[in-house]
Each structure stands twice: as C-alpha cells, then as structure tokens.
Amino acid sequence: MAAQKAIANPIQFTSPPPQEESAQSAEACRELRIAALAYRKSEARGFEAGHELDDWLAAEREVDQHECAS
Secondary structure (H helix, E strand, O other): OOOOOOOOOOOOOOOOHHHHHHHHHHHHHHHHHHHHHHHHHHHHHOOOOOOOHHHHHHHHHHHHHOOOOO
C-alpha cells in the first residue's frame, strides 16, 4: 500500500481584523437598541398597526442622539 499523503486544507477560516469585528459588533448592538426602543414605542401605543416605520425611525434618532451625546 502506498503511504497516504496528508493534503493541506486550502480553505482557511480566519476571523475578521479586530477593528472590523468591533465595528460589526457596534452596529449589531445599535440595531438591537433600536429594535428594543421601537418595540417599547409600539407597546406603549397598544401595538396599533401602521406606525412601525415611524417607531423605527424615531428609535434610530433617539439612539443616535444618545450615542452622539456620550
């Protein structure tokens, strides 16, 4: 029997550079804060339909204003 030769795996999985990873993490965190705030706005109105976009945009503004103020 011929000796089996190990084949190197040509596909290498690497993690993104730290700054890219933190940017992705920051954006994901921002979106979660926006979603939670938009949900609370909708909940306060009794989940009345037709205001989803308004709630999301208002939540974006509030989250962004808070981030800029920090």
